[in-house]
Amino acid sequence: MIVLFTTERDYPWGTLRSTHGCKTKIVLEEKRIPYRIENLPPGHLWKKPPEMTARHPLGKVPYIEDDGFVVYDSTVIGEYLEDRYSWPRLIPRDDPQARARVRMLEQFADEALLVGNLPLIWMPYWSEPDKRDKARMEKGREGLRARDFPYLEQVLKEHPEGEYICGDFSMADVPLMVLAMVLEVDQPDLQAYPRLAEYLERLRRRPSYRAISPRTRVADAVSLMAAL
């Protein structure tokens, strides 16, 4: 069985998870791949103990172990799982432009959101409310409003052919489901971005979302596959 190494914690204000670890959970859930979670303490991300760097040289999460074979980096893990478990397909098979489009949007969401603006908002949530850096959070929100929300609204407007960002649900929707999760906690006003608001709601209605929802406790999330 695949072992997913990630970080998740229950707090009084919701269950918080590694955003990149959530990407891997979504792919595992969408492909109905049995897995179990090895939940690392958040301190491991700073301390980077040797048992972690032995598997991921940068000491980051997520990484997976598949029958003893280690794969790190959420994007590479997604592609590995796509190669290994082709159904349901999350990257189009034949059309080079369709494949590039999925990968571009996945890359955009990763760089602009998961590495760019979301940590400014998300990291403070791991502390108690009065210890959060409000200015940092506002900077992240401003970044979303200035660049990322308008771009996603535009993409959804230009390509209205399907329910998801590239038509059918694909690897490009995976990091955007993580955006849906963070925004469920942070609750921005999305009135100016109606297509994006509707799209994020659609992502939250997918069964795979339960595994990353801030309302799903850590203990409940790991048994989701068994319940299917």
Ligand SMILES: N[C@@H](CCC(=O)N[C@@H](CS)C(=O)NCC(=O)O)C(=O)O
């Ligand atoms: N490119 C990596 C990024 C992973 C990443 O930055 N993970 C965060 C947690 S969401 C982490 O481990 N941070 C600790 C660090 O940057 O040292 C991926 O896609 O897996």
